[in-house]
Amino acid sequence: MxxxxxxxxxxxxxxxxxxxxxxxxxxxxxxxxxxxxxxxGDHARATFAGGCFWCMEPPFDKLDGVIATTSGYAGGPEPDPTYRDVVAGRTGHAEVVQVTFDPARISYDELLRVFWRNIDPFVVDRQFCDRGAQYRTAIFYHDDAQRVAAEASLAEVVARFDRAVETEIEAEGGTFHPAEAYHQDYYLENPLRYRYYRFSCGRDSRLEEIWGDEAGG
Known part of the structure; x- marks a missing residue:
C-alpha cells in the first residue's frame, strides 16, 4: 500500500x-x-546616431520628460546585427540611441537641440576618435512630423555655421535593434572606463570648440 x-x-x-x-x-x-x-501610453520615440552610443545616453537621460534611453543599431538591412559585425562595418547600421519620451513634458524639438550639441556635424563617417560609417551622424525620424522638425533643425545649424552639415536624415523604418545588454547604461555601470574613453577620444574638447557654452546640451 x-x-x-x-x-x-x-x-x-x-x-x-x-x-x-x-x-x-x-x-x-x-x-x-x-x-x-x-x-x-502617450510616449513617443526618437532615434539619433551620434557616434559612440555610450556617450549619447547621458545627455538625454538627464532631461525631464525622457522615460528611457536604449543603445542600439539602426539604418542597416541586417535583421539581427551584433556589435562585432556593426563595428566592423559589415551591416550598414549606425550606432544609435533610441529615446523614449513623454511629449507632454518635453518636445521633439528640444531633443533635437540636445542632439546637435552632442555631435560634430561637419565630418563624414566618423565622430571624434571613432571612424567608419557605423559612427556617422543621423536623425532617424519615426513619422512625418519628426522629419519636418529634423529638416528644420538641420537648416538652422547650416545657417548658424554657414557651412555644409554632413548629418543624414532618414526614416527609422523599423531598422532599430537594441544593443547587447552590456552596452546599456554603460556610463553608469562602468564609470571609470567610460570617462577614460570619452576623455581620450577628445569628445568634450571638440564639442566645446564647436558649440561653446552650449556643448552637451
Whole structure:
C-alpha cells in the first residue's frame, strides 16, 4: 500500500505545482501586458546616431520628460546585427540611441537641440576618435512630423555655421535593434572606463570648440 499511496501523493503534489506554475505564468503575462501598455501610453520615440552610443545616453537621460534611453543599431538591412559585425562595418547600421519620451513634458524639438550639441556635424563617417560609417551622424525620424522638425533643425545649424552639415536624415523604418545588454547604461555601470574613453577620444574638447557654452546640451 505504501507504494501506490506514496505515488498518489506525489502525483497530486506535482499536479498542484504545475497548476500553480500555470497560474503564475498567466499572472505574469497580465502584468507584462499591462506594463507594455503603460509604456506605450502617450510616449513617443526618437532615434539619433551620434557616434559612440555610450556617450549619447547621458545627455538625454538627464532631461525631464525622457522615460528611457536604449543603445542600439539602426539604418542597416541586417535583421539581427551584433556589435562585432556593426563595428566592423559589415551591416550598414549606425550606432544609435533610441529615446523614449513623454511629449507632454518635453518636445521633439528640444531633443533635437540636445542632439546637435552632442555631435560634430561637419565630418563624414566618423565622430571624434571613432571612424567608419557605423559612427556617422543621423536623425532617424519615426513619422512625418519628426522629419519636418529634423529638416528644420538641420537648416538652422547650416545657417548658424554657414557651412555644409554632413548629418543624414532618414526614416527609422523599423531598422532599430537594441544593443547587447552590456552596452546599456554603460556610463553608469562602468564609470571609470567610460570617462577614460570619452576623455581620450577628445569628445568634450571638440564639442566645446564647436558649440561653446552650449556643448552637451
Amino acid at each position: 505504501r507504494g501506490p499511496l506514496y505515488r498518489g501523493r506525489t502525483d497530486r503534489t506535482l499536479f498542484g505545482r504545475l497548476l500553480l506554475g500555470m497560474l503564475l505564468a498567466v499572472s505574469a503575462g497580465v502584468v507584462t501586458s499591462q506594463a507594455e501598455e503603460a509604456d506605450a
